[in-house]
Amino acid sequence: xxxxxxxxxxVVVQGITGREGRARTKLxxxxxxxxxAGCTPGRGGETVDxxxxxxxxxxxxxxxxxxxxxxxxxxxxxxxxxxLESIAAxxxxxxxxxxxxxxxxxxxxxxxAERARVSFLGPNTLGVLSxxxxxxxxxxxxxxSARAWFRPGPVGVASRSGGMTSSTGYYLSRAGVGLSTLxxxxxxxxxxxxxxxxxxxxxxxxxxxxxxxxxxxGGSQEERVAEMMANGVIxxxxxxxxxxxxxxxxxxxxHAGAIVEGGRGTYEGKVAALREAGATVVDAFxxxxxxxxxxxxG
Numbered sequence: 001x002x003x004x005x006x007x008x009x010x011v012v013v014q015g016i017t018g019r020e021g022r023a024r025t026k027l028x029x030x031x032x033x034x035x036x037a038g039c040t041p042g043r044g045g046e047t048v049d050x051x052x053x054x055x056x057x058x059x060x061x062x063x064x065x066x067x068x069x070x071x072x073x074x075x076x077x078x079x080x081x082x083x084l085e086s087i088a089a090x091x092x093x094x095x096x097x098x099x100x101x102x103x104x105x106x107x108x109x110x111x112x113a114e115r116a117r118v119s120f121l122g123p124n125t126l127g128v129l130s131x132x133x134x135x136x137x138x139x140x141x142x143x144x145s146a147r148a149w150f151r152p153g154p155v156g157v158a159s160r161s162g163g164m165t166s167s168t169g170y171y172l173s174r175a176g177v178g179l180s181t182l183x184x185x186x187x188x189x190x191x192x193x194x195x196x197x198x199x200x201x202x203x204x205x206x207x208x209x210x211x212x213x214x215x216x217x218g219g220s221q222e223e224r225v226a227e228m229m230a231n232g233v234i235x236x237x238x239x240x241x242x243x244x245x246x247x248x249x250x251x252x253x254x255h256a257g258a259i260v261e262g263g264r265g266t267y268e269g270k271v272a273a274l275r276e277a278g279a280t281v282v283d284a285f286x287x288x289x290x291x292x293x294x295x296x297x298g
Contacts, residue, residue: 002130003201015073030143033134057089069093080105096122120192126162153178156202159214175289195221217244218265229277238279
């Protein structure tokens, strides 16, 4: 199976007429994703690579009898309005690819999504790719590379780093480990679906038997995963690598969501919490594939 996207997911791309929107729509469609509509205000009636464009998401929803996901490719100052439009139209999942979205905008999106009981991924996310089924966002860059890099199988990948989402999947596949879905939760301090939520999705997926997690210093996402494991909410094996071991207090590692402040979010604290809860935590990233393979073989 898969989480968040599969071959039946019906997708609208907001900002489809822009450079990124066009390029990533091609990736998604070439990989097999059902992109059924696009949306750019004032460009309704046009087409992009055969995909009809509408002025609003609601028009796209009305025309196509409901949509399952929206992927947003617009500049950061426009992300809030685009996301609120998708949420108001009742789209169950909205993917916010853009980075540098103001935190106050994200808080408004969080509140709107909670009220509408829908979900969003990101911001600052590469998206999600279910191997051989579909992709929302830009994981893999091109359909050809995405097919070549990732082989299907029982391991779910959840990551706080965009580049390391692809790298984790690539090196696992190189080691003969197949993947169910790869999810980049986003690099900002506040994200719609953090690691605990994604890990819970993998727990509920009957065809995911092991979870590979790339964590980082800063925040409490990894500690919350550890709490879920300790409380029996997560029972599937978790293999994790935590980036930022050498970082010191106040040093930002990689991006906005990875900063140690006030003694919280440290490398040592995350590793200790995960190991105490029963996770396998590797000290070097290149040890991750062998650790996952060992669990699958055992």
